[in-house]
Amino acid sequence: QSVLTQPPSASGTPGQRVTISCSGSSSNIGINDVYWYKQLPGAAPKLLLFTNDQRPSGVPDRFSGPKSGTSASLAISGLRSEDEADYYCAAWDDTLTIMLFGGGTKLTVL
């Protein structure tokens, strides 16, 4: 069981705004950066968001990652079929001294 908790699934229709939550604690999300990754079937994860909601080159601004206290969210606006994938949050944990990943959320575009 992951220390970062994500819902196992989420869904939306094209054009909608979808959010995926990631719940942690004061030793990880509460004090450290949260990262978000997208993984397509059979492929390596790809970095979507990092420090202070920054996006690597090529990631559209439809993706954002607000954080509040010990929780974070991935928000996807203008949902598109190519957004269908597994999404993972991650954060360093100062107590465990490890990088934690959430259990992942499978996003379905209906």
Added chain:
Amino acid sequence: QVQLQESGPGLVRPSETLSLTCTVSNGSISTHFWSWIRQPPGMGLEWIGHIYYTGSTNHSPSLKGRVTISVDTSKNQFSLKLNSVTAADTAVYYCARNRRGGGALDYWGQGTPVTVPS
């Protein structure tokens, strides 16, 4: 752009040592932290550990001291050794680069599947 490629045997017998190497291309290994992550079949991502080019490492305590991560700057490679493997170590193993200044993994290898038969 930076490219990472994992290499190593796809089948490891129980109780033996899993050995993987990650070769970094189009970039120097002497500028970042480098990580190993694994993903069991149908499951989520698990951080194994990371290393700096100086050799300074950190790894997951859950692997109970079975992990060794090393770096060879002359070959622009870093490596993972996991000893006393069991079927629970069956996974796709990824190597990745840590973005400067933080833990974000900005470049990943394609992953290599490793099977430990039960």
